[in-house]
Amino acid sequence: MIRISEGKAQILIPEIRDIASSDMPVFYNPHMKINRDLAVLALQYQCERLGRRLMVADPMSASGVRALRFLKETSCIEKVFVNDIDSQAVNIIKKNFEINGIPPDKYEIHEEDANAFLRRKWGFGFDYVDLDPFGSPVPFIESVALSMKRGAIAGITATDTAPLSGTYPATCKRRYGSFPLRNEFKHEVGIRILIKKVIELSAQYDIAMVPLFAYSHLHYFKLFLRKERGAKIVDSLLKKIGFVLYCFNCLNRVVETDHFKLRETCPICRSRFSIGGPMWIGELWDREFTQYLCVEAEKREEINRETKKILSLIKEEMRVPTLGFYTLSKLSQKLHIPQQPPIKKAVEFFQGVRTHFEGDGFRTLLSHEEILNLSEKLKLILEVGNETSS
Numbered sequence: 001m002i003r004i005s006e007g008k009a010q011i012l013i014p015e016i017r018d019i020a021s022s023d024m025p026v027f028y029n030p031h032m033k034i035n036r037d038l039a040v041l042a043l044q045y046q047c048e049r050l051g052r053r054l055m056v057a058d059p060m061s062a063s064g065v066r067a068l069r070f071l072k073e074t075s076c077i078e079k080v081f082v083n084d085i086d087s088q089a090v091n092i093i094k095k096n097f098e099i100n101g102i103p104p105d106k107y108e109i110h111e112e113d114a115n116a117f118l119r120r121k122w123g124f125g126f127d128y129v130d131l132d133p134f135g136s137p138v139p140f141i142e143s144v145a146l147s148m149k150r151g152a153i154a155g156i157t158a159t160d161t162a163p164l165s166g167t168y169p170a171t172c173k174r175r176y177g178s179f180p181l182r183n184e185f186k187h188e189v190g191i192r193i194l195i196k197k198v199i200e201l202s203a204q205y206d207i208a209m210v211p212l213f214a215y216s217h218l219h220y221f222k223l224f225l226r227k228e229r230g231a232k233i234v235d236s237l238l239k240k241i242g243f244v245l246y247c248f249n250c251l252n253r254v255v256e257t258d259h260f261k262l263r264e265t266c267p268i269c270r271s272r273f274s275i276g277g278p279m280w281i282g283e284l285w286d287r288e289f290t291q292y293l294c295v296e297a298e299k300r301e302e303i304n305r306e307t308k309k310i311l312s313l314i315k316e317e318m319r320v321p322t323l324g325f326y327t328l329s330k331l332s333q334k335l336h337i338p339q340q341p342p343i344k345k346a347v348e349f350f351q352g353v354r355t356h357f358e359g360d361g362f363r364t365l366l367s368h369e370e371i372l373n374l375s376e377k378l379k380l381i382l383e384v385g386n387e388t389s390s
Helices: 030-050 065-073 087-099 114-120 138-147 169-176 186-203 231-238 287-299 305-317 328-335 343-349 368-389
Strands: 002-006 009-013 054-058 077-083 107-110 126-131 148-158 207-217 220-229 241-246 253-256 274-280 352-354 361-364
Touching: 002 030, 009 065, 009 087, 030 054, 030 065, 030 126, 030 148, 030 207, 030 220, 030 287, 030 305, 054 065, 065 077, 065 087, 077 114, 087 107, 114 138, 126 138, 138 148, 138 186, 138 207, 148 186, 169 186, 186 207, 186 220, 186 231, 186 241, 186 274, 207 231, 207 287, 207 305, 287 305, 305 352, 328 368, 343 352, 343 361, 343 368
Parallel strands: 054 077, 054 126, 077 107, 126 148
Antiparallel strands: 002 009, 148 220, 207 220, 241 253, 241 274, 352 361
16 A cells, blocks of 8 residues: 555555556546645635535545545535445545544545435535546536535536547537537537536526536546526526537637527638537636635645646636637647747737636637737738848
8 A cells, every 4th residue: 555645635545557547446646636626725615605514525535535635624524425436445535534533523434326325315415515537427417416505516527528629529419418629729618518518407406506617637627616596597507508600710719699590601711610519608717716716725835836827827817708719829820820929929919818728828809800810910020020030
């Protein structure tokens, strides 16, 4: 057994692999530290927002590191309910809680299917649930929504990013009921399709899962959503589900909520539009929630430097709440820009902000026509500069 530390927790695990897989004796993925950092911050937000002791669920706990960090790094847990279907994982979880000195009255450990765990005993009882499956979260979303109190927060992870981002469109259509777009903002499209699915599945019960925060990192997407109830707020969320018309020729993008108004032809270059969706077309980041995560992360030494960097990028990114963004590499390729300027200068030139989704990506409120005109201007500036230097 290997003993490691993460945050303020110490855990025992059988092994660490460079590439995590579902056949590991007890699943621990060191690349998900950022995911767990943000889960801790989100739970602390909930602690301060509700101002009382909270009931917390970790339905797919594996090594138990997430639940241990909740107990050791937040201030208001009444009890954490830990579960894993694998008996070896459950034995490791018990040892990990013992070596961290957690009082027995602060946790319960269960060994059953995640859906059964969420629905069996604690219906409408949790203040925070963090769902981190290996693959798609779709089979568990309804159980998460039904297990939570009104005003509770859910953290939902998806690692099936390939279908959501357009590598396997048939799988995305089957699993999520949407068509992806394999373009420069494919990961944002994937996240928006995932949000749409969460909203749809919860809406069947007049439950509104309101998006608070979304991000993409490495091989996974992560969402935080707050549960509200009532047909009126559910309907308001459903009105923010629509489509993106995208032109792979000139990079034009158009958002449309009415499927009867979907057009086939790009009005700029007359090429055929590709249609992505349905997907969430509302904002990805709640300002109060995101601001809290940013401030709280900076206070804590145990929070990973990369986590703080992502939060800093998103804090700027949410100032320009567009659907989709541009990348310098794609603009240069399509418009034959001879030399890419540094991203900092390009962002200023296009009056934008950087995005955490892509290293050379930026958001801007300029119209697509304005982007094309500025791109031509940039091309001329660079060509003249090259002639002068030669």
